[in-house]
Amino acid sequence: MFNIPLHSFYLIVLVGVLLVSGSLISYRLQQRHPDKDYTELRQRVQSWWMMIGILFAALLFNQTLAVAFFGLISFLALKEFLSIVPTRQNDRRVIFWAYLAIPLQYYWVGTGWYGMFIIFIPIYIFLLLPIRMVLLGDTRGFIHSAGILHWATMLTVYCISHIAYLLMLPVQNEAAGYIGPVLFLLFMTQFNDVCQYIWGKMLGRHKIIPKVSPNKTWEGFIGGVVSITLISGLIGPLLTPLLWWESLIAGVLISVSGFFGDVVISSVKRDLRIKDTGSLIPGHGGILDRMDSLMFTAPLFFHFLFYSHY
Amino acid sequence: MDRLIKVLFFALLVKPVVLLLLGLNVRGRNNLPKKGPAIVIANHNSHLDTLVLLSLFPLSMIHKVRPVAAADYFLGNGGFLAWVALKCIGIIPLDRSGGADREVLFSGCTQALSEGDILVLFPEGSRGKPEQLSRLKKGVYYLIKERADIPVVPTMLHGLGRALPKGEALLVPFNCDVVIGENLTERDTAAGFMNSATASFQRLSEYCITLSSNDSADDKTV
Numbered sequence: 001m002f003n004i005p006l007h008s009f010y011l012i013v014l015v016g017v018l019l020v021s022g023s024l025i026s027y028r029l030q031q032r033h034p035d036k037d038y039t040e041l042r043q044r045v046q047s048w049w050m051m052i053g054i055l056f057a058a059l060l061f062n063q064t065l066a067v068a069f070f071g072l073i074s075f076l077a078l079k080e081f082l083s084i085v086p087t088r089q090n091d092r093r094v095i096f097w098a099y100l101a102i103p104l105q106y107y108w109v110g111t112g113w114y115g116m117f118i119i120f121i122p123i124y125i126f127l128l129l130p131i132r133m134v135l136l137g138d139t140r141g142f143i144h145s146a147g148i149l150h151w152a153t154m155l156t157v158y159c160i161s162h163i164a165y166l167l168m169l170p171v172q173n174e175a176a177g178y179i180g181p182v183l184f185l186l187f188m189t190q191f192n193d194v195c196q197y198i199w200g201k202m203l204g205r206h207k208i209i210p211k212v213s214p215n216k217t218w219e220g221f222i223g224g225v226v227s228i229t230l231i232s233g234l235i236g237p238l239l240t241p242l243l244w245w246e247s248l249i250a251g252v253l254i255s256v257s258g259f260f261g262d263v264v265i266s267s268v269k270r271d272l273r274i275k276d277t278g279s280l281i282p283g284h285g286g287i288l289d290r291m292d293s294l295m296f297t298a299p300l301f302f303h304f305l306f307y308s309h310y
Numbered sequence: 311m312d313r314l315i316k317v318l319f320f321a322l323l324v325k326p327v328v329l330l331l332l333g334l335n336v337r338g339r340n341n342l343p344k345k346g347p348a349i350v351i352a353n354h355n356s357h358l359d360t361l362v363l364l365s366l367f368p369l370s371m372i373h374k375v376r377p378v379a380a381a382d383y384f385l386g387n388g389g390f391l392a393w394v395a396l397k398c399i400g401i402i403p404l405d406r407s408g409g410a411d412r413e414v415l416f417s418g419c420t421q422a423l424s425e426g427d428i429l430v431l432f433p434e435g436s437r438g439k440p441e442q443l444s445r446l447k448k449g450v451y452y453l454i455k456e457r458a459d460i461p462v463v464p465t466m467l468h469g470l471g472r473a474l475p476k477g478e479a480l481l482v483p484f485n486c487d488v489v490i491g492e493n494l495t496e497r498d499t500a501a502g503f504m505n506s507a508t509a510s511f512q513r514l515s516e517y518c519i520t521l522s523s524n525d526s527a528d529d530k531t532v
Contacts, residue, residue: 075483079333083469083485083520092472092482099483274519278485279335 004060005177007238011187012056019049043283051281051290055186059179063167064110066179070164071106076287077156077295078102080278085152085268091145094132098153101125105157109164117165121158126150155295156288162298172241172309181305184239188251189297192228192258199223213266221259228255241309253304254297261296265289312397313373319398320365320372328365331483332358332473337517338490341463342366346374346426349462351450353443353511354432355471358481360399362470362488363430376422377430378402402429412452419453423460429453433507437476441468446507451500461493464507466514487518 004012022045030038058069082095101121108117130146166181173180200220208216229251236247265288269277278286328334343350352363360377367375381403384395395401402418419429433446454460469486491514496506 076333079483080485083333087472089472089475092475092484093480096480096482272519276519278333278519279337280333 005175005180007173007175008177008179008183011183011235011239015052015187019045019052022048040283045283047281047283059167059182063178066167066182067106067110067164070160071102073287073291074102074106074157074160075099076280077160077291078152080280080286080288081152081156082149084272084274084277085148087148088138088141088145090136090138091133091149093136094129094145094149097132098125098129098149098157101153102157105161106164109161109168112168114165117161121153125153129153156291159295159299160291162302163294166298166302166305169306169310173239176239180239181241184236185254185298185301186294187235188228188232188254189258189293191231192224192255192297193262193293195227196220196224196255196259199227209263212263212270216259216263224259225252225255228252240305242305246304246308250301250304253300257296257300258293261293264296265292312400315397316373316400317369321369324361324365328362331481332362332470333483333485334362334366334488335485335519336366336488336490338492338514339366341490341492343428343461343463345371346428347423347457347460349423349429349431349450349454349460350465351431351433351462351507352465352467354434354437355439355441355467356437356474356476358470358474358486359432359437359467360430362467362486363465364399366488367428371428373400374426375428375430376400376402378404378419378432380436381405382407406435416449416453423453423457433504437471439471441471443508443511446504448500448504450507451497451503454497454503455500458497462507463493464491464510464514465489466491466511466518468515468518469520472520485520487520489514489517 026038026041026045029041030036055069059066078098082098087095105117105120108120129149133142133146163182163185166185167178169178169181171178171180176183196216197220200215200217200223203219203223204215204217206218207214208218208221229248232251232254233244233248236242236250237244240247240250242250265277269275276285277288280287281290284290350363352359360379364372364375364377377399379395379399379401382405384401385392385403395403402422404418405415422429431450433448433450434444435447436444438444450462454462466489467486468489469484472482473484473486474481491510494503494506494510497503
């Protein structure tokens with residue numbers, strides 16, 4: 001059960017080291033500046049421990065539990081999304097059916113039925129939701145609701161389920177095991193957020209999309225893309241079936257799409273005039289605040305890997 | 311025995327449902343009374359309101375938190391509903407028929423307060439339309455008129471009217487806002503107290519992040 005493939009084990013150790021240093025830095029900062037309030041930083045680091053602990057436990061236990069875990073993430077994300085966007089009171093009956101798509105979608109993933117997994121939401125749910133809406137008979141705001149519901153389901157169920165399907169791909173890199181590609185995607189995506197943030201803090205001058213996100217700069221973006229591409233080229237061959245040059249491409253893909261995932265959810269929040277999408281994760285905000293980049297990187301990385309090696 | 315039933319009911323059923331199926335965005339948790347006597351007043355849109363409010367309290371004191379609820383609705387037909395209301399939730403029944411005078415009407419409430427309980431009251435009287443605040447009734451004022459020591463904590467709930475509205479049996483998961491305000495100290499006259507409560511609810515609703523089409527983004531900033 002817990003015989004972790006060597007390369008995946010190394011990555012888990014690396015993440016552990018990063019977490020410990022995060023905790024030490026946050027502790028040191030508070031010691032050095034006792035007058036400042038570092039509560040949010042401390043909460044942020046503590047939440048990282050929680051999230052990573054739960055994630056590793058689910059991933060290492062077995063494939064089925066890991067798939068179900070991402071199903072739960074989809075549920076929490078869809079719920080959070082539909083709670084902050086405006087829908088009509090009547091739509092709750094349609095939303096109920098959108099929730100039912102989650103167990104089905106993850107059932108297709110868990111049984112490895114690729115053909116169904118890939119069309120279930122873009123076709124069947126896409127057609128089912130407006131059918132249920134028509135049966136309710138309320139035409140005021142119909143287009144608006146149909147659009148919101150389908151977009152929400154695509155982002156939070158379809159996109160996130162691609163992470164889970166990575167677990168079901170036949171293992172090609174024995175040293176990484178079935179968790180290798182997932183660890184690679186999650187680590188590169190989250191580390192991309194960190195890199196873009198750090199480069200932006202250090203060198204940031206020229207704003208990239210000031211209307212959406214005033215803190216995002218060209219320097220942060222380019223710094224992030226370069227670092228992630230290089231790191232990806234190094235660890236991609238260890239954790240995935242990708243060759244070194246394919247891993248470089250995967251790095252560019254993850255870094256650029258991760259940036260866009262982040263700013264797309266930022267735009268949603270700007271539109272609704274809220275700061276966080278929820279308060280599930282102390283110091284981070286809601287689950288969408290954490291999953292924003294992943295919803296974009298997961299399907300793109302999945303299909304790059306799937307096309308080039310399966 | 312009754313305390314055990316209530317603790318089990320909340321530990322095994324209510325708290326997990328509130329955590330997973332609903333999910334709360336709680337603001338101002340520090341304002342929640344830590345001991346009785348105290349009164350929590352909230353807006354009322356759903357049966358879930360009571361359960362959500364009670365679930366905010368730790369299990370160790372949950373038996374001291376008593377919602378005030380309509381006797382005709384919950385106890386009228388006896389049976390299972392009445393058993394849940396009395397044993398699992400521990401309501402203080404309130405007669406809405408309007409016959410009795412105030413002293414008799416509120417005797418259950420004043421007794422609970424004198425025993426150091428925390429009352430949960432819905433001054434709108436009934437659940438009303440989803441996510442809209444109806445006029446507040448003055449009953450609460452009668453309870454605290456001569457008791458300046460009893461804090462009255464206003465709590466704004468939002469989103470539960472979508473999860474389980476009046477007249478619906480299907481619970482649809484939604485995140486909900488719970489915004490807890492500060493003790494209402496304006497108590498000179500009934501009208502003054504009620505106005506400060508209404509104003510407080512309006513202020514608290516600005517911290518809500520869940521939206522439905524009833525309240526468009528424009529209303530929110532007013």
